[in-house]
Amino acid sequence: xxxxxxxxxxxxxxxxxxxxxxxxxxxxxxxxxxxxxxxxxxxxxxxxxxxxxxxxxxxxxxxxxxxxxxxxxxxxxxxxxxxxxxxxxxxxxxxxxxxxxxxxxxxxxxxxxxxxxxxxxxxxxxxxxxxxxxxxxxxxxxxxxxxxxxxxxxxxxxxxxxxxxxxxxxxxxxxxxxxxxxxxxxxxxxxxxxxxxxxxxxxxxxxxxxxxxxxxxxxxxxxxxxxxxxxxxxxxxxxxxxxxxxxxxxxxxxxxxxxxxxxxxxxxxxxxxxxxxxxxxxxxxxxxxxxxxxxxxxxxxxxxxxxxxxxxxxxxxxxxxxxxxxxxxxxxxxxxxxxxxxxxxxxxxxxxxxxxxxxxxxxxxxxxxxxxxxxxxxxxxxxxxxxxxxxxxxxxxxxxxxxxxxxxxxxxxxxxxxxxxxxxxxxxxxxxxxxxxxxxxxxxxxxxxxxxxxxxxxxxxxxxxxxxxxxxxxxxxxxxxxxxxxxxxxxxxxxxxxxxxxxxxxxxxxxxxxxxxxxxxxxxxxxxxxxxxxxxxxxxxxx
Amino acid sequence: xxxxxxxxxxxxxxxxxxxxxxxxxxxxxxxxxxxxxxxxxxxxxxxxxxxxxxxxxxxxxxxxxxxxxxxxxxxxxxxxxxxxxxxxxxxxxxxxxxxxxxxxxxxxxxxxxxxxxxxxxxxxxxxxxxxxxxxxxxxxxxxxxxxxx
Amino acid sequence: xxxxxxxxxxxxxxxxxxxxxxxxxxxxxxxxxxxxxxxxxxxxxxxxxxxxxxxxxxxxxxxxxxxxxxxxxxxxxxxxxxxxxxxxxxxxxxxxxx
Numbered sequence: 127x128x129x130x131x132x133x134x135x136x137x138x139x140x141x142x143x144x145x146x147x148x149x150x151x152x153x154x155x156x157x158x159x160x161x162x163x164x165x166x167x168x169x170x171x172x173x174x175x176x177x178x179x180x181x182x183x184x185x186x187x188x189x190x191x192x193x194x195x196x197x198x199x200x201x202x203x204x205x206x207x208x209x210x211x212x213x214x215x216x217x218x219x220x221x222x223x224x225x226x227x228x229x230x231x232x233x234x235x236x237x238x239x240x241x242x243x244x245x246x247x248x249x250x251x252x253x254x255x256x257x258x259x260x261x262x263x264x265x266x267x268x269x270x271x272x273x274x275x276x277x278x279x280x281x282x283x284x285x286x287x288x289x290x291x292x293x294x295x296x297x298x299x300x301x302x303x304x305x306x307x308x309x310x311x312x313x314x315x316x317x318x319x320x321x322x323x324x325x326x327x328x329x330x331x332x333x334x335x336x337x338x339x340x341x342x343x344x345x346x347x348x349x350x351x352x353x354x355x356x357x358x359x360x361x362x363x364x365x366x367x368x369x370x371x372x373x374x375x376x377x378x379x380x381x382x383x384x385x386x387x388x389x390x391x392x393x394x395x396x397x398x399x400x401x402x403x404x405x406x407x408x409x410x411x412x413x414x415x416x417x418x419x420x421x422x423x424x425x426x427x428x429x430x431x432x433x434x435x436x437x438x439x440x441x442x443x444x445x446x447x448x449x450x451x452x453x454x455x456x457x458x459x460x461x462x463x464x465x466x467x468x469x470x471x472x473x474x475x476x477x478x479x480x481x482x483x484x485x486x487x488x489x490x491x492x493x494x495x496x497x498x499x500x501x502x503x504x505x506x507x508x509x510x511x512x513x514x515x516x517x518x519x520x521x522x523x524x525x526x527x528x529x530x531x532x533x534x535x536x537x538x539x540x541x542x543x544x545x546x547x548x549x550x551x552x553x554x555x556x557x558x559x560x561x562x563x564x565x566x567x568x569x570x571x572x573x574x575x576x577x578x579x580x581x582x583x584x585x586x587x588x589x590x591x592x593x594x595x596x597x598x599x600x601x602x603x604x605x606x607x608x609x610x611x612x613x614x615x616x617x618x619x620x621x622x623x624x625x626x627x628x629x630x631x632x633x634x635x636x637x638x639x640x641x642x643x644x645x646x647x648x649x650x651x652x653x654x655x656x657x658x659x660x661x662x663x664x665x666x667x668x669x
Numbered sequence: 670x671x672x673x674x675x676x677x678x679x680x681x682x683x684x685x686x687x688x689x690x691x692x693x694x695x696x697x698x699x700x701x702x703x704x705x706x707x708x709x710x711x712x713x714x715x716x717x718x719x720x721x722x723x724x725x726x727x728x729x730x731x732x733x734x735x736x737x738x739x740x741x742x743x744x745x746x747x748x749x750x751x752x753x754x755x756x757x758x759x760x761x762x763x764x765x766x767x768x769x770x771x772x773x774x775x776x777x778x779x780x781x782x783x784x785x786x787x788x789x790x791x792x793x794x795x796x797x798x799x800x801x802x803x804x805x806x807x808x809x810x811x812x813x814x815x816x817x818x
Numbered sequence: 819x820x821x822x823x824x825x826x827x828x829x830x831x832x833x834x835x836x837x838x839x840x841x842x843x844x845x846x847x848x849x850x851x852x853x854x855x856x857x858x859x860x861x862x863x864x865x866x867x868x869x870x871x872x873x874x875x876x877x878x879x880x881x882x883x884x885x886x887x888x889x890x891x892x893x894x895x896x897x898x899x900x901x902x903x904x905x906x907x908x909x910x911x912x913x914x915x916x
Binding site for chain 3: 176
């Protein structure tokens with residue numbers, strides 16, 4: 127994985143010093159809260175429901191054991207012994223003190239980490255495929271390109287005060303594991319007919335109150351023009367994105383209102399101009415980055431798995447993913463124990479995951495946008511030993527992509543924007559299905575819960591989505607069906623009137639029963655929904 | 670750095686040695702129609718490219734920031750510098766210490782903030798970043814170039 | 819009644835105006851009536867509190883109860899982590915929120 131050189135280290139160290147200075151000016155009263163807020167947000171510091179919250183960037187979701195240990199130490203030293211892994215492949219801490227934030231950032235910088243641009247109206251942490259560098263189906267490892275974009279987007283002098291936040295994802299496989307087309311810019315690394323590597327650009331996707339799927343605006347951007355093209359996309363947005371209404375300020379609204387063709391025309395015009403401006407890093411930089419992501423020293427070993435232990439076999443079936451080396455798999459550590467808080471991990475669990483990464487996965491971990499953690503390179507020979515350790519620590523839930531693997535935003539338990547709680551719903555739904563034993567039978571079923579219209583819980587992209595709303599001071603939940611964040615991307619449709627908490631849990635069970643009754647061979651919930659449409663579900667829910 | 674203090678035009682910092690333009694600036698629309706003006710003021714919604722045919726007669730461009738969170742002025746500034754504009758480029762309005770460094774990088778060379786900045790804080794902010802990750806018209810080499818000699 | 823709340827500037831902790839200082843406990847909040855704006859402005863200017871605002875609440879035998887669920891969650895703590903709320907010994911504390 128990437129390792130900072132002196133330049134990168136100097137940049138994050140400088141940021142720590144800058145933030146210390148800004149926080150000090152706030153504490154001394156030189157800065158008002160109105161002045162300080164955008165500055166602290168650009169460094170990931172929110173004021174949430176109970177305290178300050180700090181979001182730490184995990185660039186493209188990749189980190190090593192030392193970094194995971196440091197995250198655990200931070201949870202103990204500055205927080206209340208835990209952290210929350212987010213749908214942006216980041217981690218956030220809920221109980222941070224402003225007066226200690228500078229020290230925390232210095233601890234992060236010591237392990238090549240930071241909180242730069244994890245909030246604010248700027249380019250956010252770049253997300254990617256959690257199986258990058260390991261997946262059998264990828265064209266190349268997308269992370270060198272993500273790192274190239276990370277550096278370019280960090281402290282960009284022109285784009286720190288965009289109309290709204292800006293999220294970029296970079297993938298390099300046809301299978302989309304990063305919700306790429308639901309980003310402001312989705313970059314897919316591709317090969318053209320001539321065999322050259324380049325990038326397809328998808329612009330104007332997003333969730334929030336107006337969900338949209340990004341259209342492709344350029345099929346092939348040559349590798350040595352990648353940053354220039356991104357800069358052109360951003361400049362058109364910075365100049366013409368709406369600033370009169372916060373809810374219409376994302377780039378998806380600009381692309382929608384102009385039309386993809388007109389937006390593309392403007393980008394191409396700006397791009398033609400920018401090509402002469404020397405904004406592109408030298409191609410040698412990509413060549414420098416690639417070796418950091420080179421394969422570790424894989425060894426041949428057993429290629430088949432002893433499935434005699436049924437519990438282990440189930441976990442293998444559910445939580446491992448095909449690796450490009452046939453003696454290895456990628457193993458997913460579920461942070462979704464039945465009845466647990468999705469994405470939360472204690473300092474102790476983080477320490478264990480760090481140790482396991484060092485022992486079993488070439489010292490590498492990934493954070494998934496589904497709020498789980500991956501050990502990307504596990505020898506098949508080590509798999510049972512790994513599983514045994516995970517089981518003992520309560521991290522062995524065999525539920526990846528099942529109805530128990532629920533994405534949930536922090537909701538009204540933690541978030542000042544939320545209208546309803548998300549976590550208790552996730553807890554109760556996972557308990558309900560674990561008790562009824564239907565989880566396995568239901569197969570792949572992605573359930574996603576957001577506590578408000580901002581959609582941090584990706585409810586639009588859930589096979590089943592739940593949106594919490596405030597109905598005259600009482601929590602109420604809208605159900606939607608048919609969303610997908612993957613390569614078969616689609617947006618869910620609302621079933622009808624909302625439910626109270628108990629009602630929506632029953633409603634989820636009702637729609638899964640409709641699916642079990644109607645499904646044909648091999649169909650996932652999503653496939654059945656797409657075939658039979660909303661009507662049978664509506665009928666079962668409301669008639 | 671020239672500190673013009675409380676001079677009538679409220680410019681606090683100026684990074685140029687030439688004479689300060691004493692003509693009041695006009696709007697972009699007025700400027701394009703008015704052949705004798707040499708100072709123009711860009712509001713956030715104005716298209717800076719409208720000035721490109723007239724660069725040779727401009728001595729001062731003011732870019733107004735009614736609120737510091739509206740970042741369109743950064744693009745306006747860069748566009749003008751990329752087109753070869755060499756006159757004064759002045760950031761006006763809600764401009765504070767924490768925006769100074771990036772504004773300098775985008776081509777601003779004069780600052781007339783609504784509220785005067787603390788001179789020591791401003792100096793520290795301008796000297797803060799030893800290197801940069803992006804190329805602009807200020808000709809600083811980006812880190813990605815420095816790495817390769 | 820109207821009560822005044824905000825966050826401690828340094829720690830970020832949720833605090834309530836007691837008439838003379840800021841408390842972590844909503845039950846110590848007093849009715850600020852018409853004085854809310856003046857108190858808020860004064861306290862914020864002296865940086866003893868961050869972004870203070872006034873909310874509706876009721877007083878009953880059990881104490882002060884904010885009118886809106888969001889403020890009740892703020893007053894208690896996360897309902898999914900009773901160990902971290904202001905009533906760690908009470909596993910049913912979350913029910914007070916609903």
